[in-house]
Amino acid sequence: MEGQEITTTGCGRCGTEISGVNGRYACGNCGWVNHWSEGHTELPAYDPVGDLPLSGHPTT
Numbered sequence: 001m002e003g004q005e006i007t008t009t010g011c012g013r014c015g016t017e018i019s020g021v022n023g024r025y026a027c028g029n030c031g032w033v034n035h036w037s038e039g040h041t042e043l044p045a046y047d048p049v050g051d052l053p054l055s056g057h058p059t060t
Contacts (some may be wrong), residue, residue: 004024007021
């Protein structure tokens with residue numbers, strides 16, 4: 001959780017005050033979600049398995 005910051009804003013659709021992590025939000029009131037690119041930080045690299053080193057490639 002290092003580098004994670006809880007941020008708060010108004011929902012882009014209904015105006016409800018919502019909180020998210022690093023500028024990424026989802027409203028539980030109306031279902032609005034902001035685009036991933038609007039976050040304050042880069043997203044981590046995609047790891048389809050969840051337990052591989054991100055710098056290496058899976059082997060068969």
